[in-house]
Amino acid sequence: MGVKGLLWFVTNACPGVCTVVNLKEMAENHCSNFPGSIPVIVVDAMSCLRTWYTPESWVCGGQWREYLSNLEGFINTFTAAGIKLVFYFDGVVEQKKRDAWIKRRLQNNKEIARVFEFIKINKQQPGREMFFIPSGLSTFTRFALKTLGQETISSLQEADYEVASYGLQNQCMGILGEDTDYLIYDTVPYFSISKLCLHKMETVMFSRQNLCCRLGxxxxxxxxxxxxxxxxxxxxxxxxxxxxxxxxxxxxxxxxxxxxxxxxxxxxxxxxxxxxxxxxxxxxxxxxxxxxxxxxxxxxxxxxxxxxxxxxxxxxxxxxxxxxxVKQDVPLCPDQEIFQIAKDQHVRAESCSVYEVLSCGEIECSNTLEDENDTELPGQALVYRPVREHIYSVLLESAKDVHGKYPVVKEWFVYAGNSLNQPDLVHPKELPGGTPSLRTLWLSRGPEAEQRRHCTFLACFQVQDIEEELQALEAPVASVCVLLLYLMLQVDSLSLEDLNAFIAQTLCLEGKSAAQLADLQVAQVDSRAVQLGSLFIRGLSVLIKANSACGFPLRMVDLMPWHLFDGKLFQEKYQQTHRGCSLHELLEGNESWLAKFQNLMSLICKACSAKDRTIQSRRREICFMTERQERRGGSHFQNTSRNQSRAYHPQNRGGFRRRPQSPTHTSRAQPPGPGYRSGYHPHRGQRFQRAPRWHTDDASPEWN
Known part of the structure; x- marks a missing residue:
């Protein structure tokens, strides 16, 4: 990103280019020079992500409530200084920069491999010097800023070009980011996000005029x-x-x-x-x-x-x-009205991936915190490919040729073994029962259209046969249920303990504040749980893609990770369930959560059983350091695993029923998951009222 070697030059060998400025004072001067105007700083959001993500824990999948709280504080500080912020995100990767994008992704793979190596050796998160932003951070930051009422824009071309253009054309006070390209553009002043001292409202301003004087x-x-x-x-x-x-x-x-x-x-x-x-x-x-x-x-x-x-x-x-x-790309979508709607939603950062597919049939996904040496867990790009195939069929239904064939979609997705020498060519796959047109999904109104959007959304994940059961759940919980059911059907290595951990962390997240989650202490970090956390977060982004394609049957706010996931909390629940903690302990003694847990577990396991997927209990070795071993440097760990195997049966909701062992199962026997304490009787048969927020009658995103 930026100009090779220029940042080092201006900060080390070019006095006068970098000047400390007070943004509040500059805003006051701007108001004096332009009476009646509001000082605006246009923000290159992509280059700010590393600075914005300040929660201590970053490797576990993201501390999303902490992050949202920090973003709100950032915005409030500028608002108090009388400064309006306009946030820009990269909406596309232009072909002329594809090689640079690939080079960065391959370098990031090496950095991620070092992160997992550190975790496996030390059972801890690496220091900030190895910091890698949580998976999906750029995607969810767009929606976070919209949730906080900010003007948020996704670019139609390279974001730095649009940022520089916006700043110049709107007489902005300046640009906030971390990219030396802003020294090259002939535009408004450029401020450094990495040098920003928020409580003082001071940062470094780079002067292109002084740079020119130094260079002649x-x-x-x-x-x-x-x-x-x-x-x-x-x-x-x-x-x-x-x-x-x-x-x-x-x-x-x-x-x-x-x-x-x-x-x-x-x-x-x-x-x-x-x-x-x-x-x-x-x-x-x-x-x-x-x-x-x-x-x-x-x-x-x-x-x-x-x-x-x-x-x-x-x-x-x-x-x-x-x-x-230049040859102008012809949109794959032949319906110009639909294409314009997609374009407008893209620019307003209301949808995800729809415009890219409809405009050029090309899409990319950056690196994910995944362990390339863990051959048991496939990469998220491969796990979610079947649902993407269905999403593409929804988007490209009207683009089929005379023979009824869909155009292929070019995917630049990062996963282990993919050299990125060329894109993967993915063929859209028609939904069971047929695929409705975008015009039907996006423009139709009324209860029937609402039901069609919802049904199409579920069909993308192949869970349309449990629509009635999902409608009985609260909207955020229902979306988690869709995702977990899809994962359990796609990834055979996921166990009953993994499912317990996912459900428990979602339920236990209810009512916890950002401060409480920040204070949560996890004694150690499990590398497999790190990858599972990233897999879940990427799944939420896939839910958003499907919701965007199907005309927003769900409120976007109900799919956001700050309502559904916390990385440290998931680490805690993962380690508890694999160590054999009781459900009472796992769910923190909360009777309401226990009832919801049973309901969700029964629903998911019953749906899996209907598709010949029995969720096995496979307790993993959870190693922990004693206090003495920590003082010695943590070279030895204690093992708490056992060697048993059980399966959860939906009809036996009061506990787990042992699965009879056979010779073919003996060698693969695994330890059990959490069960109920003797004498503990949870609520049974509880149903939840239909949640009206699961559907909306307006095929557009809602934020509140």
Whole structure:
């Protein structure tokens, strides 16, 4: 992201470029200069995620209530200073930056592997120096900001370009982010999110004018300067030979700088002594490696030109001719009204993945905290592919050809063994009983249309046969039930204990505040539970995709993780259930939760049984350090596992019934899950009233 080496240069070798400023004072000055206007800072949200996520625990799947509370505090501080925030997110990955995206994803795989290696050795979360944002953070941050009433925008092209354009066209006070590209764009001032001291409202402002003075360049030269150093469009290695030649010449004239500083100054010196003309750029292109695209520098410069801007390095008509030469993608969706609705929802950050599929049939998913060495648990990209196939059929029903075939969808999903050399070609799969059109799902009104949207949503997860039972549950709990039932049917290695942990953490999350969850202490971290937490969170994002495609049969707010999941709480429940804790202890002695637990367990197990899936009890080895072993460095752990096997039977709700052992089962015997304490009699047969929030009569997202 940004310009290669530029951040180091401006912070270490370029005095005057970085200036500490007070944003509240700048807002007051802005009001004086523009009477009647509200100071606006446009935020590059993607580059702020690492700074925003401040909860201590990050590896367990996300501390979502803490995160939401922190975001609210962040917004309130700016509001109190009289500053409005507008948040931008990357809505697409442009083809010209696909190679850079892939390179980052493969590097992230290596970082994640080191995280899991650390967890397995130390049974603890790594330090912040190994920090990796929780899976799904960018997706759920968009909805969190909308929940908090903020203007949130998903881009139709590269987000940094739209951020720079928005700031310039709306006379914004500045841009908040962490991307040196904002020093290259000729736009409003650029503020650092990583240097922000929130309680003082102070941060570092980067001055492109002072940068130009240090380099001996003009602002119009900065795009070429960036291209020669290396960007996401022009890899740094392409111009490495040229930079070395500049450096050799520069060393003959100047002394006293280190190599990094000298290289940057040498490139700037070269630009400053040649004519600012297209002919100079043509001559420079001849120095590219053999076989390189001779117009890559032109396109690199053009990518930094905001609407209405020109460059002396390009012909006057170059920008126009380049725009005309690009082939415009024809949307896969032939219904223009439907496509426009999808586009508008995308820009307003109300839906998820719909526009990308309808516009170009291409979609991507970044890295997930998954252990590539755990061959028992498949990657989330593969687990949720069947439901995505159904979602694609809903979106592309009207795009089938004369033979009734769907167009394929190109998926760039990160999972173990995928080199990302090319996309996976995924064929949409028609829903059982047929797939309704988007026009029917999105535009129809009334109870029948509402029921159709809901049925289609459940059919995507292949659980439409238990619609009546799901309607009897509260909306958030019903959505968790859909997800868990899908997971239990897709992943054979998931056990009764895993299911217990998922249900228990969802129920026990009820009523707990962000502060209470922050104070929750987990003695150690289990690597498998880390991956299961990420699997669950990715599942919530799939629920959002299906909800978006089906015309919003559910309220989006009922699918948000701050209502349904907490990473530390899940770690606690996972370890409790695999150590054999009773349900009374697992559910914290709460009778109401116990009744809901039984109801959900019965529903899920009965539905699984109907599909020939018996959920086996498989207690895992849970190792823990004694106080003495902790003092010795934690080199030894105690094992609390047993060697039994049981299965949960829906008809036996009072407890677990032992499954008879056979020779084929003996070698695979696993320890039991939590049972009921002797003499403890839970409530039976309790039904829940139909929750009106499960459906809405308006095929649009609701936030409150």
């Amino acid at each position: 360049l003009r602002v119009v030269d900065l795009p070429l300067f960036a291209c020669l150093l290396g960007t996401d469009i022009i890899p740094a290695n392409i111009m490495e030979g040229f930079r070395n030649q500049c450096l050799a010449s520069y060393y003959g004239k100047r002394w006293g700088n280190d190599r990094r500083t000298s290289t940057i100054l040498a490139v700037a010196n070269y630009i400053s002594v040649i004519p600012r003309s297209y002919n100079s750029l043509v001559a420079l292109a001849e120095r590219l490696p053999m076989g390189s695209d001779k117009f890559v520098l032109c396109r690199g410069i053009e990518s930094y030109l905001l609407p209405g801007q020109q460059s002396p390095w390009l012909p006057c008509d170059f920008v126009q001719s380049l725009a005309e030469s």
